Amino acid sequence: MSTYYASLLAESGILLLGALSVYIILATGQLSLGNGAFMGIGAYLSSYLTVALNVPLTLALVISAIAAGIIGAIVAFPALRLKGIYLAMATVGFGEMVRSFFLNFDTMGGSGGYRGMQHISVGYVWLWAGGILIAVMLLERSRVWLEMQAVHDDETAAGLIGLNTVVTKISAFAAGAAVAAISGGLFAHHNVYIEPANFGFERSVDFVLAVILGGSTVAPGSLVGSLLLVFLPEFLRPIADWRLAAFGSLLVLVLLVRRQGILDRSLIRMLTFRRAAA
Amino acid sequence: MSRIKSNLPRVLGTVAAVTLSAMIGGQAVAQEIAIGAVVPSSGPFAEWGRSNTVTLKMLEQQTNDAGGINGAKLKITILDDAAKPAQAASSLRKLAGDEKVLAVAGPLTSSAAEVTFPVANEMKVVSTSQASSKPGVAKLNRPWAFRNTIDEGVLAKTTVPFYKKAFNIKTVAVIFDAKDATASTVGKVIMPAVLKANDIIIANENDLLSFNTGDLDVSAQVTKLKALNPDGVVVSADYSQAITVLREMKRQGLIKPVVGATQLISSAILKAAPEIPVIAPATFYATMTGPAPEKFTATLTPLLRKESGLPKDIEPSMYDANIYEIVSMYIDAIKKTGVTGKPADLEADRTKIRDHLAKLEGFAGLGGPIGFNDDGDAIKAFYVLQGQNGAWDTKVKGCSSAPGHPAC
Numbered sequence: 001m002s003t004y005y006a007s008l009l010a011e012s013g014i015l016l017l018g019a020l021s022v023y024i025i026l027a028t029g030q031l032s033l034g035n036g037a038f039m040g041i042g043a044y045l046s047s048y049l050t051v052a053l054n055v056p057l058t059l060a061l062v063i064s065a066i067a068a069g070i071i072g073a074i075v076a077f078p079a080l081r082l083k084g085i086y087l088a089m090a091t092v093g094f095g096e097m098v099r100s101f102f103l104n105f106d107t108m109g110g111s112g113g114y115r116g117m118q119h120i121s122v123g124y125v126w127l128w129a130g131g132i133l134i135a136v137m138l139l140e141r142s143r144v145w146l147e148m149q150a151v152h153d154d155e156t157a158a159g160l161i162g163l164n165t166v167v168t169k170i171s172a173f174a175a176g177a178a179v180a181a182i183s184g185g186l187f188a189h190h191n192v193y194i195e196p197a198n199f200g201f202e203r204s205v206d207f208v209l210a211v212i213l214g215g216s217t218v219a220p221g222s223l224v225g226s227l228l229l230v231f232l233p234e235f236l237r238p239i240a241d242w243r244l245a246a247f248g249s250l251l252v253l254v255l256l257v258r259r260q261g262i263l264d265r266s267l268i269r270m271l272t273f274r275r276a277a278a
Numbered sequence: 279m280s281r282i283k284s285n286l287p288r289v290l291g292t293v294a295a296v297t298l299s300a301m302i303g304g305q306a307v308a309q310e311i312a313i314g315a316v317v318p319s320s321g322p323f324a325e326w327g328r329s330n331t332v333t334l335k336m337l338e339q340q341t342n343d344a345g346g347i348n349g350a351k352l353k354i355t356i357l358d359d360a361a362k363p364a365q366a367a368s369s370l371r372k373l374a375g376d377e378k379v380l381a382v383a384g385p386l387t388s389s390a391a392e393v394t395f396p397v398a399n400e401m402k403v404v405s406t407s408q409a410s411s412k413p414g415v416a417k418l419n420r421p422w423a424f425r426n427t428i429d430e431g432v433l434a435k436t437t438v439p440f441y442k443k444a445f446n447i448k449t450v451a452v453i454f455d456a457k458d459a460t461a462s463t464v465g466k467v468i469m470p471a472v473l474k475a476n477d478i479i480i481a482n483e484n485d486l487l488s489f490n491t492g493d494l495d496v497s498a499q500v501t502k503l504k505a506l507n508p509d510g511v512v513v514s515a516d517y518s519q520a521i522t523v524l525r526e527m528k529r530q531g532l533i534k535p536v537v538g539a540t541q542l543i544s545s546a547i548l549k550a551a552p553e554i555p556v557i558a559p560a561t562f563y564a565t566m567t568g569p570a571p572e573k574f575t576a577t578l579t580p581l582l583r584k585e586s587g588l589p590k591d592i593e594p595s596m597y598d599a600n601i602y603e604i605v606s607m608y609i610d611a612i613k614k615t616g617v618t619g620k621p622a623d624l625e626a627d628r629t630k631i632r633d634h635l636a637k638l639e640g641f642a643g644l645g646g647p648i649g650f651n652d653d654g655d656a657i658k659a660f661y662v663l664q665g666q667n668g669a670w671d672t673k674v675k676g677c678s679s680a681p682g683h684p685a686c
Contacts, residue, residue, distance in 0.1 A: 003401065004371040012362060062304065075631050103456055110461035112412070112490060144613075188302075191364055193392040193457055197365070234368070 010122040010190050012230040013129035018203070019210035020136055020220035025146065025176040026216060029152035029170050030079070033204045034091030036179045037098035040199030042181025043066045043188035044108050050189070051116040061128070061185040065178040072177025072210035076170040094184035095204055102196040120189045128182055136219040148172060180207075213254060215261030224263050279543045300431030310353045311346070311619045313608055314373030316384035316394070316405075317599070318371035320526040321360035322491065323386055325518075326597050328586045330386070330408065331356050333598040336581055337605055338433040347612050350619055354605065359385055367397045368388035374403040378624055380617065381406070383604040386597065387411035388460050395419035402625065403634045404608075408600040412460045413468070424609075424635055424654045426600045428678040430539045433660060434472040436676040437537060440662045441510065441557045442476050444673070445535040449479045453499055453523060454514035464539045465514030473512070474476050481506040500526040511659045517544040547594050548665045556665040561658055561669045562599035562645045571644045572604055574599065577657050603643045610634075610641060612639055651679065 001009075018039060025032045042064040049060035075094055082090050108114045139145050150158040151168050158166045188194045210229050212227065215221020236243035254262060266273075313607070315334055331558035334354050341352040355377050359366035359404065366385040373379045374397075382402040384469040385394050391410040398405035399422045407416070407426040413431050416423040450473060454465025456477045473480055480486075492654055500523065505512060511527070513520045513536050520542055527533070528551040535555040538541075564575050578594045584593060590642060611634035617627040639645040646659035662674035 002371070002375045004375050007368045007371050011368070083624070103462075110466075111456060111459050113389070113459060115392065119396070151514065155392060165570075191367065191393045192396050193363070195389055195392075197457060197459075244359075 001147065001245060005184060005207045008234060010125045010228055012226045013122070013125040014183050014187045014190065015206065015210055015230060016129045016223055016226040017132060017186065018177055018207040019214070020132060020219065020227050021176040021178075021180035021183065022211050023176075023219060023222050024179065024215065025172050026164075026211060028147045028172040029155065030169060030172065031084070031088045032091045032173070032176065033051035033088045033201070033208065033209070034075075034095035034098075035176065035207050036199045036201065036203035037095040038068045038177040038180035039184035039187065039203060040098055040102060040194075040196070041071060041177075042184030043194050043199065044102060044114065044184075045181070046185030047114055047117050047188045047194060048108065050118070052113075057120065057185075057189060059120070061182050063186050064181045068181030068184075069174040069178035071171050073174040075177070076173035079173065080166060080169060092201060093202075095199075095201055096169075099200050102199070109195070111196065113193055113245040114188075115193045117161045117189045117192045118191050120186065123154050125186050127189060128186060130192060132179055132182070132218060133223060204275075212249060213259055215267075218268060219259060220261040220268070221261050225261070228262075301409050302558070304337055309350045309619055311350045311617075312377060312379040313352065313354050313605055314370075314377060314382040315354055315378035315605070316359050316366050316369045316382060316386075316390070316554065316597075317356060317601075318361035318375070318386055318390075319356075320356035321507070323361045323516075325592075326386060326409065327358065327361075327597060328588060329582055329592065329595060329598050330384075330601050332582050332596070332604060333578060333602050334383070335584045335585075336578055337602055341609060344347070346617075347609055352609070355379060359390055361387055361390065363387075363390045363393035365524045365543060366394045370397050371395050371402070371583045372400040372407060374398075376430050378394035379403070380612065380619065380624070380627050381608045383601050383608070384408060386410070389564065390424070391415050391425070395509075398422045398656055404635060405520075406604045406607075407596045408604060409575045410460075412463055418526050420652075420654055421636065424650055426648070427540070427562065427605050428559075428658065428660055429655055431468050431472075431607050432538065432678050433573075433676075434464070434468050435475075435664050436660070436674060437557060437559045438469075438472045438478070440674045441476055441535065441537045443553070443581070444557070444664070445510055447478055447509045447535070449481050449506075449508045450510045451481045451487070451508040452512040452514070452535070453487040453489070453496075453503060454512075454615045455516065457491040458516055458541075460539070461514045461516060461519075461541060462488075464541075466510065467669045468678050469514060469537075469540075471531060481508045489515075489519075489523075491516075493519075496523050496526050497530070499523075500530050500532060502530045503527070504530055504579055505677060510537060512536075513538045513542065516541045516589065517547045521550040522546055522552060524556075526550065527554060538568065539597065541601060543596055543663065543670070545591070548659050548668050548670070549654065553665050554666075557662065557673075558664050559664070560670075561643075561656075562594075563661070564593035565593075565670055566661075567647065570642070571599070574602065574644050597673055599644045603641075603648060606634050606643075607638065607641055611638075627648075649679075 011234040021035045046060040046064040103111050151165050155165050210225035214225025233247050317330040328608045338354045340447045357369040360370050378619045384387040388410040391407045410425050411427045411430045413429050455461040489496050510535050513523050537557045543560040611631040615630040615634050639649040659680040660676050661672045663670045664673050
């Protein structure tokens with residue numbers, strides 16, 4: 001495989017983790033448009049740990065994920081009072097707050113960025129991406145996921161049958177933030193340079209887009225969305241100036257034909273020759 | 279007849295040998311010299327990327343019309359990075375790994391260069407940025423990274439003394455684009471240091487004003503600037519963002535001389551507030567005089583207006599001149615160092631180009647001779663310009679090296 005395709009694959013893996021971070025939160029009916037900020041926290045913290053303190057990368061990623069998870073849980077508390085578009089707006093505000101913080105945080109380079117990380121291979125990126133994808137797919141088969149789905153479908157009803165909806169929502173936010181932080185850590189060590197602009201609103205939108213395009217009801221949908229978002233613009237390069245227009249048109253077309261995203265449970269069943277549960 | 283028959287195999291063999299050698303010879307003549315370029319044809323710096331694309335197509339045509347490079351045709355493969363660092367790095371990987379280019383012109387921004395230059399080192403291919411001027415970016419990525427630009431810190435040391443003397447500046451206020459890495463470094467670090475070295479008081483030293491790329495309303499910041507009543511204003515931002523500040527300064531009646539970095543150089547900024555004097559350094563500008571820059575501008579301007587899809591009054595920018603010079607330097611290296619362009623010689627050819635650039639002195643650039651210092655940054659002449667009433671005027675000529683260097 002050429003290093004070009006290897007680098008695109010690495011980008012897909014990093015985007016997959018970002019998309020999964022949104023997917024986990026979305027499973028409880030909450031939409032976060034601030035996961036770029038959690039990615040930024042992971043990127044900066046893991047970079048600081050590996051560059052300044054010589055902590056091994058895997059350990060640095062775990063520490064970053066835990067730290068981002070705690071911040072995610074804290075952010076989730078005020079977010080509990082908000083729903084729908086208001087929650088989305090609040091997470092946008094959080095994202096801008098974090099980006100501005102790193103912009104003025106001169107210890108980590110401020111707007112000048114931070115460097116010194118060791119480059120990681122595509123294999124290492126996919127070890128994390130594949131591992132977390134499988135973990136989320138296993139989670140989808142668990143009782144916890146059913147509780148998350150219950151909160152997603154009707155929070156009031158879920159509360160009435162005795163589910164702790166607050167814990168479920170906060171846990172989802174924390175888990176999503178942790179996954180986004182790992183995505184950030186891998187991004188930082190793949191690109192060996194980071195700056196606050198890498199983790200702005202646009203990044204958060206990319207995560208959401210990968211989920212919506214690939215399929216927001218099954219975890220592998222994020223995989224499909226991530227691969228498409230990274231590879232499609234590259235395959236459209238022969239049409240030069242029109243490639244972004246063509247890419248946008250294709251996205252609109254896909255969403256018109258399949259509002260639920262490319263991959264859903266029925267398509268998976270069809271592809272795997274399985275019958276629907278009676 | 280029988281003699282002919284007996285000699286037939288020999289005749290056929292000779293014909294085959296002649297045909298084969300002609301084919302091999304023909305292949306050598308028809309071979310292409312592949313150069314790559316990474317430009318932001320979409321995204322926030324699309325204007326520069328699109329004009330860079332037209333510039334490179336013009337150079338490709340000029341080179342091939344003049345007989346190519348040592349008889350080989352020049353092919354420039356241009357990839358759009360949308361000013362995204364990761365995409366710029368992927369583009370370089372594609373050009374160096376898949377397209378097997380000999381060298382790459384670009385990327386444009388410092389952020390993209392930060393991510394792309396390490397990849398250039400990994401893949402052992404020369405990458406020369408046409409616009410990155412954030413201090414130290416090439417220095418960190420030697421030996422394959424170069425920049426045909428001058429460090430903003432070097433430029434400010436000549437720009438500020440002229441600004442002080444020309445407008446009798448004793449105090450200034452600073453405003454910068456906090457989202458732009460170069461603008462932020464210039465506004466927060468470089469300019470304050472150079473201003474202090476020139477005994478200019480910064481009225482808002484402890485409260486530098488900032489805005490973010492894309493902000494359309496900077497009235498609050500300009501109101502603060504006005505309240506400080508400085509003799510001049512430091513605006514550190516890309517020209518498209520600086521225009522917003524200048525328009526607001528004009529609207530609020532803050533007609534004070536502005537000083538900034540190379541990012542301010544454009545025709546558009548002079549139209550935004552013609553009565554406000556703007557002082558900035560440049561290595562090239564569209565109204566520059568002299569045979570080489572005048573010919574370049576005269577040839578490129580109609581092409582830009584026809585093919586770039588940009589406003590009809592578009593003129594060549596400093597970055598068009600820089601990328602034109604970069605590929606011209608590559609062509610010069612290929613011609614002078616025996617680069618074959620054959621796949622088997624790819625690694626050796628790339629090394630020859632790198633070594634040629636590292637030792638380059640006195641290459642005939644559009645604004646004067648060009649060489650490179652040990653940090654990979656260009657040693658070339660620059661000009662401190664004053665823009666007012668719609669035109670740029672050269673006030674001081676400087677050089678990015680000590681006097682006496684061949685490039686100066």
